Amino acid sequence: MAFDKPACHTCESTLVSRLFCFSCNALQPFPRETDLFEVLGFPICFELKSAELEERYEKLSLELHPDFYDSAPEAEKLLSETATAILNTAYKTLREPTLRADYLLHLLAEKQNLDERSLPDGFLAEMFFLQEALDELLDSGNAVELSAMHDNLQNRKKDIEADYAPLFKKHEDHPEDSGILQQLQTHLNAERYLRRLLERIPASD
Amino acid sequence: MAYSEKVIDHYSEPRNVGSLDKSDLNVGTGLVGAPECGDVMKLQIKVDPQTKQIIDAKFKTFGCGSAIASSSLATEWVKGKSIDEAMSIQNTEIVEELSLPPVKIHCSVLAEDAIKAAISDYKSRNED
Numbered sequence: 001m002a003f004d005k006p007a008c009h010t011c012e013s014t015l016v017s018r019l020f021c022f023s024c025n026a027l028q029p030f031p032r033e034t035d036l037f038e039v040l041g042f043p044i045c046f047e048l049k050s051a052e053l054e055e056r057y058e059k060l061s062l063e064l065h066p067d068f069y070d071s072a073p074e075a076e077k078l079l080s081e082t083a084t085a086i087l088n089t090a091y092k093t094l095r096e097p098t099l100r101a102d103y104l105l106h107l108l109a110e111k112q113n114l115d116e117r118s119l120p121d122g123f124l125a126e127m128f129f130l131q132e133a134l135d136e137l138l139d140s141g142n143a144v145e146l147s148a149m150h151d152n153l154q155n156r157k158k159d160i161e162a163d164y165a166p167l168f169k170k171h172e173d174h175p176e177d178s179g180i181l182q183q184l185q186t187h188l189n190a191e192r193y194l195r196r197l198l199e200r201i202p203a204s205d
Numbered sequence: 206m207a208y209s210e211k212v213i214d215h216y217s218e219p220r221n222v223g224s225l226d227k228s229d230l231n232v233g234t235g236l237v238g239a240p241e242c243g244d245v246m247k248l249q250i251k252v253d254p255q256t257k258q259i260i261d262a263k264f265k266t267f268g269c270g271s272a273i274a275s276s277s278l279a280t281e282w283v284k285g286k287s288i289d290e291a292m293s294i295q296n297t298e299i300v301e302e303l304s305l306p307p308v309k310i311h312c313s314v315l316a317e318d319a320i321k322a323a324i325s326d327y328k329s330r331n332e333d
Binding site for chain 1: 236237238240241242243244245247265267
């Protein structure tokens, strides 16, 4: 997706991050609707190299840190605080695949009419069954079975996560096919139920 | 998170936890979920075939205290009501009764959905 790069309000160089100009080291006033990809200066797409994300985040963290604006005018001090806050939100969201997928889907699906509660057929009934089974396992304290259930659920979660990248790529290639976004919604919904189950299983060791 | 006294009451002593016989034609089963938090709620009603009044209700909910309280309250409320009366229970009434904060309003919506799903299931199995 094309990344519309705005210009620095001081020196007019093209901005990498919407929050800060690396050419003249000026904090940038930014609109409320700034999306989290713009904040960190990455294109709006799912593929994101974590090493690049880390590097960009650290660089911006240092530049925006309120400590360095201690003796700056009030407005700039405040801007460094709001910028740091949104920077941290952006980092937290983009570094975790499910959060990133969820956020990106939210951006892409804005004009579409997605069914936000979609689930695979029979999935809810299965989740209920598993929750009841988990109740029994937790009562009985059967560590072997609990561990097996944990691994099984974890694998299912990983399978879902592995599908994010190909589906987003498919959407890029076929933006007119809203079925692809719906599939992503279904995946993300399923992932949340699986995660709730996993949270109930105590970590072994 | 501060839970209201009523939520704590329902959570520590939930009414009507359990199951009814799914295959019984007088029973309607509603299974609903909230994907935004992964809550799963099952609510069942038993209808008197003569009077068409709901004579029993059971629930089982996997979720937060507010979700459990909402469904517990829902089973209390539907008992003794006609199907139409039960159909008109609004989530806002549950919010008021339990003093649910804005972030937990969806739990009350889920409970209302569960009632409607149970009734819908009963009706579909008893088409005249």
